[in-house]
Amino acid sequence: MSDQQKKKLTPVQQEYQKFAQAREPKRSVLYNCVKAFLVGGFICLLGQFIQDFFIWNFDFTERTAGSPTVAVLILISVILTSIGVYDHFGQWAGAGTAVPVTGFANSIASAAIEHRTEGFVLGVGSNMFKLAGSVIVFGVLAAFLVALIKTLWSMAGG
Amino acid sequence: MLRGHQTWIFQNRPVIVSTGTVVGPMEGEGPLALDFDLVHGDIWLGQDSLEKAERKMLEEACEQAFAKADLNKEAVQFFLCGDLINQITPSCFAARTLSVPFLGLYGACSTSMEALALGSLIIDSGGAQHLICAAVSHNSTVEKQFRYPTEYGGQKPPTAQWTVTGAGAALVGNQGTGPHITSATIGRVIDMGISDPFNMGSAMAPAAVDTITAHFRDLNIGADHYDLIVTGDLGHVGYEIARDLLIKHGLTISEERFTDCGILIYSREQPVFAGGSGCGCSAVVTYGHILKRMKAGELTRVLVVATGALLSPLSYQQKESIPCIAHAVALESGSEG
Numbered sequence: 001m002s003d004q005q006k007k008k009l010t011p012v013q014q015e016y017q018k019f020a021q022a023r024e025p026k027r028s029v030l031y032n033c034v035k036a037f038l039v040g041g042f043i044c045l046l047g048q049f050i051q052d053f054f055i056w057n058f059d060f061t062e063r064t065a066g067s068p069t070v071a072v073l074i075l076i077s078v079i080l081t082s083i084g085v086y087d088h089f090g091q092w093a094g095a096g097t098a099v100p101v102t103g104f105a106n107s108i109a110s111a112a113i114e115h116r117t118e119g120f121v122l123g124v125g126s127n128m129f130k131l132a133g134s135v136i137v138f139g140v141l142a143a144f145l146v147a148l149i150k151t152l153w154s155m156a157g158g
Numbered sequence: 159m160l161r162g163h164q165t166w167i168f169q170n171r172p173v174i175v176s177t178g179t180v181v182g183p184m185e186g187e188g189p190l191a192l193d194f195d196l197v198h199g200d201i202w203l204g205q206d207s208l209e210k211a212e213r214k215m216l217e218e219a220c221e222q223a224f225a226k227a228d229l230n231k232e233a234v235q236f237f238l239c240g241d242l243i244n245q246i247t248p249s250c251f252a253a254r255t256l257s258v259p260f261l262g263l264y265g266a267c268s269t270s271m272e273a274l275a276l277g278s279l280i281i282d283s284g285g286a287q288h289l290i291c292a293a294v295s296h297n298s299t300v301e302k303q304f305r306y307p308t309e310y311g312g313q314k315p316p317t318a319q320w321t322v323t324g325a326g327a328a329l330v331g332n333q334g335t336g337p338h339i340t341s342a343t344i345g346r347v348i349d350m351g352i353s354d355p356f357n358m359g360s361a362m363a364p365a366a367v368d369t370i371t372a373h374f375r376d377l378n379i380g381a382d383h384y385d386l387i388v389t390g391d392l393g394h395v396g397y398e399i400a401r402d403l404l405i406k407h408g409l410t411i412s413e414e415r416f417t418d419c420g421i422l423i424y425s426r427e428q429p430v431f432a433g434g435s436g437c438g439c440s441a442v443v444t445y446g447h448i449l450k451r452m453k454a455g456e457l458t459r460v461l462v463v464a465t466g467a468l469l470s471p472l473s474y475q476q477k478e479s480i481p482c483i484a485h486a487v488a489l490e491s492g493s494e495g
Binding site: 008010012013089091095097106107111114115117131 | 207209302306307309311312315316317349350351352357360364395398399403429
């Protein structure tokens with residue numbers, strides 16, 4: 001909790017939070033980071049194999065093989081989500097499965113499955129991007145800002 | 159009759175005539191599986207939505223209670239029930255099926271004892287001969303509403319809890335041999351500033367302690383009055399905190415006499431983090447496990463303290479802290495009554 005929020009707490013609440021915190025089990029940050037690093041790295045390694053597969057076996061260059069590679073990874077993630085495996089994997093791997101494109105696919109697929117009972121339009125359609133929506137919004141915003149800076153930089157430089 | 163500040167004594171000693179408990183697959187794999195009337199292997203219960211499955215569980219729990227008491231629904235005057243879903247639709251829809259006069263309640267996970275306390279008061283005052291007090295929760299519907307999609311691969315911290323899929327119903331009457339309801343303490347809303355919805359145990363522990371201490375103060379009794387004090391769904395984290403807080407308040411209760419429904423319902427090997435939660439948790443453990451032990455003569459006096467976290471997904475997103483509540487109901491074996 002941030003310091004600003006803590007200031008709003010009464011002394012009794014602050015005392016209790018210290019009391020409670022001492023009794024809460026903690027996640028090992030180091031262990032979690034190592035797991036995330038290894039799993040995230042493994043997913044990227046898998047992506048590399050898939051990419052090489054496309055380059056060797058089909059008429060793809062390193063540049064054009066990116067799209068089918070991502071599509072295959074997304075497909076694997078969606079299948080694992082729909083058979084109920086990905087969430088258990090995610091609980092163990094943490095950010096390792098959340099950060100790569102597989103995590104993004106999982107967030108969309110899981111929301112789509114979850115709201116299937118509300119129908120395709122009001123359920124699946126409107127809830128699919130419940131979690132992924134903010135990634136897209138702030139991804140586009142970040143891309144815009146970076147592009148703006150680059151443009152201004154080249155204008156000032158040139 | 160009011161005793162002290164916030165406790166009712168039921169002089170006419172309402173009776174839990176019968177109970178019905180229905181649970182899902184995770185609870186069926188837990189150590190209390192044999193104490194429940196029905197265990198479902200499928201979280202959908204053959205329905206086409208999980209919300210319908212939740213309603214179905216509640217209806218089945220009521221049917222079990224009716225069947226065991228050998229009563230039909232015309233013999234029951236009121237139905238007091240609640241759950242965790244928006245506008246308590248599973249309860250309302252089950253009430254539509256039952257077509258018994260209905261009072262919908264919301265006290266988050268404390269709803270089970272809120273219903274039992276109010277039901278006992280109605281029976282005690284002569285307002286009814288029989289009524290049903292029930293509560294239901296379903297893991298997947300609660301996750302959907304309060305947290306993330308069930309298949310989402312986010313990591314939960316070890317302080318998180320697993321919402322129980324289960325429905326518990328108690329048929330309360332003004333006469334019978336079952337365990338009596340002797341008193342109830344209505345809790346205050348306590349907020350210690352915890353705002354992490356994955357740490358409900360810490361948020362709810364002070365509410366449980368406040369209600370337990372109020373109960374003993376109002377009735378002027380000591381902790382050894384009860385064979386067992388069982389909290390609703392504090393889980394391992396909240397339980398430890400509550401125990402230490404009680405000691406801090408000068409109320410030392412030994413580990414054998416103090417437990418938690420959220421700890422009892424699952425084994426430590428199950429992937430439920432700190433333990434069970436949800437209003438079905440205290441309902442099925444109390445109406446299934448605890449009452450069975452009372453009937454077997456292992457326990458005579460039990461205090462059930464159901465705890466509830468009164469947050470909503472909106473209040474959490476608006477960075478509000480989590481206000482919590484706990485209601486205590488005292489049960490006593492029927493042998494002497």
